[in-house]
Amino acid sequence: MSGTKQILALNRFDGGDTSGLSAGLRERLEKRASTFGAASVLFYEQPIEMVRGNGVHLIDVAGTRYLDMYNNVPSVGHCHPHVVSAIAAQAARLNIHTRYLSRPVEDYAARLLGHFPAGLSNLTMTCTGSEANDLALRIATAVTGKNGFIVTRTAYHGNTAAVTAISPSSSSASPTAPHVRLVDAPSRASIAAGGDVAGLFAQSVQAAIADLEASGIGFAALIVDSIFSSDGIFADPAGFLLPTMNIVHEAGGLFIADEVQPGFGRTGTMWGFSRHDITPDIVTLGKPMGNGFPMGGVVTRPEFLSCFCRETGYFNTFGGNPVAAAAGDAVLDVLEDENLIANARTTGALLREGLESLRAEFPRIGGVRGAGLFLGLDFCNEAGAPDQAMASAVINALRQKLILVGAAGQYGHTLKIRPPLCFTPAHAGQFLESLRQVLRAA
Ligand SMILES: Cc1ncc(COP(=O)(O)O)c(C=O)c1O
Structure with missing residues:
Protein backbone atom coordinates (compact mmCIF):
# COMPACT_ATOMS: atom_id res chain seq x y z
CA MET A 1 0.00 0.00 0.00
CA SER A 2 1.33 3.45 -0.82
CA GLY A 3 1.67 6.05 1.94
CA THR A 4 -0.43 9.12 2.69
CA LYS A 5 -0.28 11.59 -0.17
CA GLN A 6 -0.05 15.37 0.13
CA ILE A 7 -2.75 16.99 -2.01
CA LEU A 8 -0.36 18.79 -4.34
CA ALA A 9 1.54 15.55 -4.97
CA LEU A 10 -1.44 14.01 -6.77
CA ASN A 11 -0.94 13.70 -10.54
CA ARG A 12 1.99 16.07 -10.28
CA PHE A 13 4.68 16.61 -12.93
CA ASP A 14 7.76 15.91 -10.81
CA GLY A 15 10.31 17.75 -12.98
CA GLY A 16 12.67 14.78 -12.76
CA ASP A 17 13.65 12.96 -15.96
CA THR A 18 12.59 15.18 -18.88
CA SER A 19 14.52 13.26 -21.55
CA GLY A 20 11.30 11.86 -23.07
CA LEU A 21 9.84 15.35 -23.62
CA SER A 22 10.18 17.42 -26.80
CA ALA A 23 12.86 20.13 -26.91
CA GLY A 24 10.11 22.79 -27.12
CA LEU A 25 8.34 21.51 -24.01
CA ARG A 26 11.62 21.23 -22.08
CA GLU A 27 12.40 24.86 -22.91
CA ARG A 28 8.95 25.97 -21.68
CA LEU A 29 9.38 24.04 -18.46
CA GLU A 30 12.81 25.55 -17.82
CA LYS A 31 11.43 29.05 -18.38
CA ARG A 32 8.59 28.38 -15.98
CA ALA A 33 10.88 26.92 -13.34
CA SER A 34 13.14 29.98 -13.58
CA THR A 35 10.24 32.35 -12.84
CA PHE A 36 7.78 30.46 -10.61
CA GLY A 37 10.50 28.43 -8.89
CA ALA A 38 9.62 25.81 -6.31
CA ALA A 39 5.97 26.92 -6.11
CA SER A 40 5.28 25.87 -9.71
CA VAL A 41 2.86 22.93 -9.79
CA LEU A 42 1.87 21.23 -13.04
CA PHE A 43 -0.30 18.24 -13.83
CA TYR A 44 0.73 15.07 -15.71
CA GLU A 45 3.98 13.25 -16.52
CA GLN A 46 3.94 15.37 -19.68
CA PRO A 47 2.49 18.81 -18.87
CA ILE A 48 -0.08 20.20 -21.31
CA GLU A 49 -0.34 23.78 -22.60
CA MET A 50 -4.02 24.66 -22.86
CA VAL A 51 -5.16 27.52 -25.08
CA ARG A 52 -8.97 27.28 -25.28
CA GLY A 53 -12.00 25.82 -23.57
CA ASN A 54 -15.52 25.12 -24.77
CA GLY A 55 -18.28 23.30 -22.87
CA VAL A 56 -16.81 20.05 -21.54
CA HIS A 57 -13.67 20.35 -23.70
CA LEU A 58 -10.21 21.85 -23.34
CA ILE A 59 -8.03 22.41 -26.41
CA ASP A 60 -4.24 22.38 -26.23
CA VAL A 61 -1.67 24.37 -28.21
CA ALA A 62 -1.54 21.71 -30.95
CA GLY A 63 -5.32 21.82 -31.39
CA THR A 64 -5.92 18.51 -29.55
CA ARG A 65 -9.31 18.39 -27.84
CA TYR A 66 -9.58 16.80 -24.38
CA LEU A 67 -12.73 15.73 -22.56
CA ASP A 68 -12.38 17.55 -19.23
CA MET A 69 -13.63 15.48 -16.31
CA TYR A 70 -11.27 17.06 -13.85
CA ASN A 71 -12.44 20.56 -13.43
CA ASN A 72 -15.32 21.80 -11.31
CA VAL A 73 -14.49 25.48 -11.61
CA PRO A 74 -16.06 26.08 -15.06
CA SER A 75 -18.99 24.13 -13.76
CA VAL A 76 -21.60 25.26 -16.29
CA GLY A 77 -19.07 24.69 -19.11
CA HIS A 78 -15.80 26.25 -20.19
CA CYS A 79 -16.20 29.79 -21.53
CA HIS A 80 -19.98 29.61 -21.40
CA GLU A 338 -30.12 24.46 -19.00
CA ASN A 339 -31.51 22.31 -16.19
CA LEU A 340 -28.01 21.43 -15.11
CA ILE A 341 -28.82 20.23 -11.59
CA ALA A 342 -31.25 17.66 -12.97
CA ASN A 343 -28.61 16.73 -15.53
CA ALA A 344 -26.08 16.19 -12.72
CA ARG A 345 -28.56 13.71 -11.22
CA THR A 346 -29.53 11.81 -14.36
CA THR A 347 -26.24 11.76 -16.25
CA GLY A 348 -24.42 11.21 -12.95
CA ALA A 349 -26.58 8.15 -12.27
CA LEU A 350 -25.86 6.80 -15.75
CA LEU A 351 -22.14 7.30 -15.32
CA ARG A 352 -22.21 5.63 -11.94
CA GLU A 353 -24.06 2.63 -13.36
CA GLY A 354 -21.38 2.31 -16.03
CA LEU A 355 -18.64 2.47 -13.40
CA GLU A 356 -20.38 -0.22 -11.34
CA SER A 357 -20.42 -2.45 -14.46
CA LEU A 358 -16.70 -1.89 -14.88
CA ARG A 359 -16.23 -2.80 -11.24
CA ALA A 360 -17.92 -6.13 -11.87
CA GLU A 361 -15.51 -6.69 -14.78
CA PHE A 362 -12.23 -5.50 -13.18
CA PRO A 363 -11.35 -6.69 -9.63
CA ARG A 364 -8.75 -3.92 -9.25
CA ILE A 365 -11.65 -1.45 -8.91
CA GLY A 366 -12.23 -1.55 -5.16
CA GLY A 367 -15.20 0.79 -4.87
CA VAL A 368 -17.42 3.33 -6.64
CA ARG A 369 -18.97 6.22 -4.71
CA GLY A 370 -20.40 9.69 -5.08
CA ALA A 371 -23.42 11.78 -5.89
CA GLY A 372 -24.52 13.53 -9.07
CA LEU A 373 -21.53 14.40 -11.23
CA PHE A 374 -18.99 13.98 -8.44
CA LEU A 375 -17.85 10.36 -8.43
CA GLY A 376 -14.92 8.49 -6.98
CA LEU A 377 -13.49 5.15 -8.05
CA ASP A 378 -10.90 3.37 -5.89
CA PHE A 379 -8.07 1.24 -7.20
CA CYS A 380 -6.65 -1.55 -5.10
CA ASN A 381 -3.89 -4.10 -5.53
CA GLU A 382 -4.39 -7.89 -5.55
CA ALA A 383 -4.39 -7.88 -1.74
CA GLY A 384 -7.16 -5.26 -1.68
CA ALA A 385 -4.94 -2.40 -0.39
CA PRO A 386 -5.12 1.13 -1.88
CA ASP A 387 -3.06 1.33 -5.08
CA GLN A 388 -1.92 4.86 -5.82
CA ALA A 389 0.44 3.73 -8.60
CA MET A 390 -2.46 2.17 -10.50
CA ALA A 391 -4.56 5.35 -10.15
CA SER A 392 -1.66 7.38 -11.45
CA ALA A 393 -1.06 5.00 -14.40
CA VAL A 394 -4.78 5.10 -15.32
CA ILE A 395 -4.85 8.92 -15.15
CA ASN A 396 -1.88 9.18 -17.50
CA ALA A 397 -3.25 6.49 -19.85
CA LEU A 398 -6.61 8.30 -20.01
CA ARG A 399 -4.80 11.48 -20.88
CA GLN A 400 -3.32 9.62 -23.89
CA LYS A 401 -6.95 8.89 -24.83
CA LEU A 402 -7.68 12.62 -24.51
CA ILE A 403 -9.60 12.41 -21.25
CA LEU A 404 -8.61 14.40 -18.15
CA VAL A 405 -9.39 13.09 -14.64
CA GLY A 406 -7.79 13.65 -11.24
CA ALA A 407 -6.97 11.75 -8.06
CA ALA A 408 -8.14 12.11 -4.47
CA GLY A 409 -8.06 10.45 -1.09
CA GLN A 410 -5.62 9.85 1.72
CA TYR A 411 -3.57 7.46 -0.42
CA GLY A 412 -4.24 9.12 -3.78
CA HIS A 413 -5.78 5.87 -5.07
CA THR A 414 -9.22 7.31 -5.87
CA LEU A 415 -10.05 8.52 -9.37
CA LYS A 416 -11.84 11.86 -8.95
CA ILE A 417 -14.47 12.18 -11.68
CA ARG A 418 -15.92 15.66 -11.81
CA PRO A 419 -16.82 17.02 -15.25
CA PRO A 420 -18.63 20.29 -16.04
CA LEU A 421 -22.37 19.89 -15.43
CA CYS A 422 -23.18 20.10 -19.17
CA PHE A 423 -21.70 16.58 -19.46
CA THR A 424 -23.99 14.35 -21.58
CA PRO A 425 -24.71 10.61 -21.75
CA ALA A 426 -22.59 10.51 -24.94
CA HIS A 427 -19.62 11.93 -23.02
CA ALA A 428 -20.23 9.35 -20.30
CA GLY A 429 -20.16 6.58 -22.95
CA GLN A 430 -16.89 7.91 -24.37
CA PHE A 431 -15.30 7.96 -20.92
CA LEU A 432 -16.51 4.50 -19.92
CA GLU A 433 -15.28 2.94 -23.16
CA SER A 434 -11.85 4.61 -22.80
CA LEU A 435 -11.56 3.52 -19.18
CA ARG A 436 -12.47 -0.05 -20.16
CA GLN A 437 -9.70 -0.04 -22.81
CA VAL A 438 -7.18 1.37 -20.33
CA LEU A 439 -8.06 -1.24 -17.70
CA ARG A 440 -7.90 -4.09 -20.22
CA ALA A 441 -4.41 -2.98 -21.20
CA ALA A 442 -3.23 -2.55 -17.56
C1 LIG B 1 -13.14 21.98 -0.21
C2 LIG B 1 -12.29 23.18 -0.54
N1 LIG B 1 -12.39 24.29 0.22
C3 LIG B 1 -11.67 25.39 -0.05
C4 LIG B 1 -10.79 25.44 -1.10
C5 LIG B 1 -9.98 26.67 -1.35
O1 LIG B 1 -10.46 27.38 -2.44
P1 LIG B 1 -9.49 28.40 -3.21
O2 LIG B 1 -8.44 27.60 -3.89
O3 LIG B 1 -10.42 29.13 -4.15
O4 LIG B 1 -8.92 29.33 -2.20
C6 LIG B 1 -10.66 24.32 -1.93
C7 LIG B 1 -9.73 24.33 -3.08
O5 LIG B 1 -9.39 23.36 -3.68
C8 LIG B 1 -11.43 23.16 -1.64
O6 LIG B 1 -11.34 22.06 -2.40
Missing part, protein backbone atom coordinates in the same frame (compact mmCIF):
# COMPACT_ATOMS: atom_id res chain seq x y z
CA PRO A 81 -21.13 32.41 -23.76
CA HIS A 82 -23.80 33.72 -21.37
CA VAL A 83 -21.30 34.03 -18.50
CA VAL A 84 -18.61 35.49 -20.76
CA SER A 85 -20.91 38.16 -22.16
CA ALA A 86 -22.25 39.06 -18.68
CA ILE A 87 -18.69 39.57 -17.43
CA ALA A 88 -17.70 41.57 -20.52
CA ALA A 89 -20.80 43.79 -20.39
CA GLN A 90 -20.34 44.64 -16.70
CA ALA A 91 -16.57 45.18 -17.10
CA ALA A 92 -17.33 47.63 -19.90
CA ARG A 93 -19.88 49.47 -17.73
CA LEU A 94 -18.33 49.68 -14.25
CA ASN A 95 -16.00 47.74 -12.00
CA ILE A 96 -15.20 49.18 -8.60
CA HIS A 97 -14.54 48.05 -5.04
CA THR A 98 -17.39 47.24 -2.75
CA ARG A 99 -18.05 50.45 -0.79
CA TYR A 100 -20.60 52.03 -3.10
CA LEU A 101 -24.19 51.03 -3.56
CA SER A 102 -24.37 48.77 -6.61
CA ARG A 103 -27.55 47.23 -7.95
CA PRO A 104 -25.95 44.18 -9.65
CA VAL A 105 -24.24 43.24 -6.39
CA GLU A 106 -27.29 43.70 -4.19
CA ASP A 107 -29.60 41.91 -6.63
CA TYR A 108 -27.19 38.99 -6.90
CA ALA A 109 -26.89 38.65 -3.12
CA ALA A 110 -30.68 38.53 -2.73
CA ARG A 111 -31.02 35.99 -5.55
CA LEU A 112 -28.29 33.72 -4.21
CA LEU A 113 -29.64 33.83 -0.64
CA GLY A 114 -32.99 32.69 -2.05
CA HIS A 115 -31.32 29.29 -2.56
CA PHE A 116 -30.58 28.86 1.18
CA PRO A 117 -32.73 27.64 4.08
CA ALA A 118 -34.49 30.29 6.15
CA GLY A 119 -32.18 31.87 8.69
CA LEU A 120 -29.09 31.75 6.47
CA SER A 121 -29.80 35.22 5.20
CA ASN A 122 -26.52 37.16 5.17
CA LEU A 123 -23.85 36.89 2.47
CA THR A 124 -20.29 38.21 2.63
CA MET A 125 -18.41 37.98 -0.65
CA THR A 126 -14.73 37.10 -1.03
CA CYS A 127 -12.44 36.33 -3.96
CA THR A 128 -11.53 32.73 -3.08
CA GLY A 129 -12.69 29.72 -1.11
CA SER A 130 -9.67 30.12 1.18
CA GLU A 131 -10.75 33.64 2.14
CA ALA A 132 -14.28 32.40 2.73
CA ASN A 133 -13.07 29.64 5.07
CA ASP A 134 -10.69 32.02 6.83
CA LEU A 135 -13.61 34.33 7.56
CA ALA A 136 -15.79 31.39 8.65
CA LEU A 137 -13.19 30.40 11.26
CA ARG A 138 -13.07 33.97 12.55
CA ILE A 139 -16.86 34.13 12.81
CA ALA A 140 -16.96 30.81 14.68
CA THR A 141 -14.36 32.02 17.17
CA ALA A 142 -16.22 35.30 17.68
CA VAL A 143 -19.54 33.53 18.24
CA THR A 144 -18.31 30.77 20.56
CA GLY A 145 -15.38 32.52 22.25
CA LYS A 146 -13.40 29.32 21.54
CA ASN A 147 -10.61 28.48 19.15
CA GLY A 148 -10.70 24.71 18.61
CA PHE A 149 -11.63 23.22 15.23
CA ILE A 150 -12.38 19.70 14.05
CA VAL A 151 -11.69 18.58 10.48
CA THR A 152 -11.39 15.31 8.61
CA ARG A 153 -8.05 13.55 8.32
CA THR A 154 -7.36 14.40 4.66
CA ALA A 155 -9.28 17.68 4.53
CA TYR A 156 -8.32 20.58 2.30
CA HIS A 157 -9.94 23.93 3.00
CA GLY A 158 -7.52 26.40 1.39
CA ASN A 159 -4.26 28.26 1.67
CA THR A 160 -4.25 31.13 4.19
CA ALA A 161 -2.21 30.54 7.37
CA ALA A 162 -5.31 29.85 9.48
CA VAL A 163 -6.88 27.63 6.83
CA THR A 164 -3.67 25.71 6.13
CA ALA A 165 -3.69 24.80 9.83
CA ILE A 166 -7.06 23.05 9.32
CA SER A 167 -5.99 21.43 6.00
CA PRO A 168 -4.00 18.33 6.96
CA SER A 169 -3.70 17.24 3.32
CA SER A 170 -1.60 20.37 2.60
CA SER A 171 1.41 19.14 4.43
CA SER A 172 3.27 15.87 4.49
CA ALA A 173 5.47 16.95 7.39
CA SER A 174 4.15 19.40 9.94
CA PRO A 175 2.24 18.07 12.97
CA THR A 176 -1.39 19.04 13.45
CA ALA A 177 -1.71 22.44 15.17
CA PRO A 178 -2.63 22.27 18.88
CA HIS A 179 -6.09 23.79 18.32
CA VAL A 180 -7.06 21.27 15.59
CA ARG A 181 -8.43 17.74 15.99
CA LEU A 182 -8.70 15.21 13.15
CA VAL A 183 -11.46 12.68 12.62
CA ASP A 184 -11.66 9.97 9.96
CA ALA A 185 -13.85 10.81 6.98
CA PRO A 186 -17.23 9.13 7.52
CA SER A 187 -16.90 6.02 5.48
CA ARG A 188 -13.35 4.88 6.11
CA ALA A 189 -13.86 4.38 9.84
CA SER A 190 -17.40 3.12 9.38
CA ILE A 191 -16.56 0.51 6.80
CA ALA A 192 -13.79 -0.81 9.04
CA ALA A 193 -16.20 -0.96 11.97
CA GLY A 194 -19.09 -2.53 10.13
CA GLY A 195 -21.25 0.15 8.62
CA ASP A 196 -22.96 2.72 10.88
CA VAL A 197 -21.68 5.72 8.92
CA ALA A 198 -23.76 8.35 10.71
CA GLY A 199 -23.29 6.98 14.22
CA LEU A 200 -19.56 6.41 13.96
CA PHE A 201 -18.86 9.82 12.49
CA ALA A 202 -20.93 11.46 15.22
CA GLN A 203 -19.09 9.46 17.90
CA SER A 204 -15.66 10.45 16.61
CA VAL A 205 -16.69 14.11 16.48
CA GLN A 206 -18.04 13.80 20.04
CA ALA A 207 -14.69 12.40 21.23
CA ALA A 208 -12.78 15.21 19.48
CA ILE A 209 -15.05 17.82 21.09
CA ALA A 210 -14.42 16.29 24.52
CA ASP A 211 -10.68 16.33 23.88
CA LEU A 212 -10.69 20.01 22.84
CA GLU A 213 -12.73 20.95 25.90
CA ALA A 214 -10.49 18.92 28.22
CA SER A 215 -7.41 20.62 26.76
CA GLY A 216 -8.73 24.05 27.76
CA ILE A 217 -8.76 25.24 24.12
CA GLY A 218 -12.50 24.69 23.78
CA PHE A 219 -14.58 23.74 20.76
CA ALA A 220 -15.54 26.39 18.20
CA ALA A 221 -16.62 24.47 15.10
CA LEU A 222 -16.60 21.39 12.94
CA ILE A 223 -15.84 22.22 9.32
CA VAL A 224 -16.52 19.63 6.62
CA ASP A 225 -16.57 19.59 2.84
CA SER A 226 -20.03 18.04 2.46
CA ILE A 227 -18.86 15.68 -0.33
CA PHE A 228 -15.52 14.96 1.45
CA SER A 229 -13.67 15.38 -1.84
CA SER A 230 -10.03 15.41 -0.70
CA ASP A 231 -10.78 12.55 1.74
CA GLY A 232 -11.84 10.39 -1.22
CA ILE A 233 -15.50 11.38 -1.91
CA PHE A 234 -18.00 10.09 0.65
CA ALA A 235 -21.63 10.86 -0.08
CA ASP A 236 -23.77 8.05 1.31
CA PRO A 237 -26.05 7.38 2.97
CA ALA A 238 -27.68 10.76 2.41
CA GLY A 239 -28.54 12.20 5.81
CA PHE A 240 -25.49 10.85 7.65
CA LEU A 241 -24.39 14.33 8.79
CA LEU A 242 -27.54 15.03 10.81
CA PRO A 243 -26.56 13.27 14.09
CA THR A 244 -23.16 14.97 13.91
CA MET A 245 -24.72 18.40 13.50
CA ASN A 246 -26.89 17.75 16.56
CA ILE A 247 -23.85 16.80 18.63
CA VAL A 248 -22.00 19.93 17.49
CA HIS A 249 -24.94 22.09 18.57
CA GLU A 250 -25.37 20.34 21.91
CA ALA A 251 -21.72 21.18 22.61
CA GLY A 252 -22.32 24.86 21.79
CA GLY A 253 -20.24 24.76 18.60
CA LEU A 254 -20.96 25.71 15.00
CA PHE A 255 -21.31 23.48 11.96
CA ILE A 256 -19.51 24.93 8.92
CA ALA A 257 -20.35 23.37 5.55
CA ASP A 258 -17.59 23.98 3.00
CA GLU A 259 -19.46 23.99 -0.32
CA VAL A 260 -16.48 25.05 -2.41
CA GLN A 261 -16.49 21.63 -4.14
CA PRO A 262 -20.08 20.32 -3.99
CA GLY A 263 -21.94 23.63 -4.22
CA PHE A 264 -23.95 24.98 -7.17
CA GLY A 265 -25.57 21.74 -8.24
CA ARG A 266 -22.72 19.28 -8.62
CA THR A 267 -24.15 16.54 -6.40
CA GLY A 268 -27.61 16.76 -7.97
CA THR A 269 -28.89 19.23 -5.36
CA MET A 270 -28.00 22.91 -5.15
CA TRP A 271 -25.82 22.30 -2.06
CA GLY A 272 -24.05 19.20 -0.78
CA PHE A 273 -25.48 19.79 2.70
CA SER A 274 -29.05 19.61 1.31
CA ARG A 275 -28.54 15.86 0.71
CA HIS A 276 -28.09 15.51 4.46
CA ASP A 277 -31.19 17.48 5.32
CA ILE A 278 -29.32 19.84 7.62
CA THR A 279 -29.04 23.61 8.01
CA PRO A 280 -25.43 24.50 8.78
CA ASP A 281 -24.53 27.60 10.79
CA ILE A 282 -22.07 28.84 8.20
CA VAL A 283 -21.73 27.88 4.53
CA THR A 284 -18.64 28.72 2.49
CA LEU A 285 -18.63 29.05 -1.29
CA GLY A 286 -16.06 29.28 -4.07
CA LYS A 287 -14.86 27.60 -7.24
CA PRO A 288 -18.02 27.14 -9.41
CA MET A 289 -19.66 30.31 -8.08
CA GLY A 290 -18.32 32.46 -10.96
CA ASN A 291 -17.56 29.66 -13.46
CA GLY A 292 -13.90 30.71 -13.45
CA PHE A 293 -14.29 34.32 -12.41
CA PRO A 294 -12.58 34.41 -8.99
CA MET A 295 -15.26 34.67 -6.34
CA GLY A 296 -16.22 33.09 -3.03
CA GLY A 297 -18.59 33.78 -0.19
CA VAL A 298 -19.74 33.14 3.34
CA VAL A 299 -23.43 32.66 4.10
CA THR A 300 -24.53 32.74 7.71
CA ARG A 301 -27.10 33.94 10.22
CA PRO A 302 -27.31 37.70 10.76
CA GLU A 303 -26.73 37.30 14.51
CA PHE A 304 -23.45 35.44 13.90
CA LEU A 305 -22.19 38.02 11.42
CA SER A 306 -23.21 40.85 13.77
CA CYS A 307 -21.31 39.22 16.62
CA PHE A 308 -18.17 39.01 14.46
CA CYS A 309 -18.55 42.55 13.12
CA ARG A 310 -18.88 44.07 16.60
CA GLU A 311 -15.13 43.69 16.99
CA THR A 312 -13.63 43.96 13.54
CA GLY A 313 -16.04 44.19 10.62
CA TYR A 314 -15.04 42.89 7.22
CA PHE A 315 -13.92 44.60 4.02
CA ASN A 316 -12.58 42.88 0.92
CA THR A 317 -11.52 45.21 -1.90
CA PHE A 318 -12.45 42.88 -4.74
CA GLY A 319 -14.84 40.41 -3.10
CA GLY A 320 -18.30 41.02 -4.49
CA ASN A 321 -17.35 43.60 -7.08
CA PRO A 322 -19.97 44.22 -9.80
CA VAL A 323 -18.18 42.07 -12.39
CA ALA A 324 -18.10 39.15 -9.94
CA ALA A 325 -21.79 39.67 -9.26
CA ALA A 326 -22.52 39.63 -13.01
CA ALA A 327 -20.59 36.37 -13.36
CA GLY A 328 -22.35 34.80 -10.39
CA ASP A 329 -25.75 35.91 -11.61
CA ALA A 330 -25.10 34.47 -15.07
CA VAL A 331 -24.07 31.14 -13.50
CA LEU A 332 -27.42 30.97 -11.73
CA ASP A 333 -29.17 31.74 -15.06
CA VAL A 334 -27.39 28.89 -16.81
CA LEU A 335 -28.02 26.40 -14.00
CA GLU A 336 -31.74 27.14 -14.35
CA ASP A 337 -32.03 27.62 -18.13
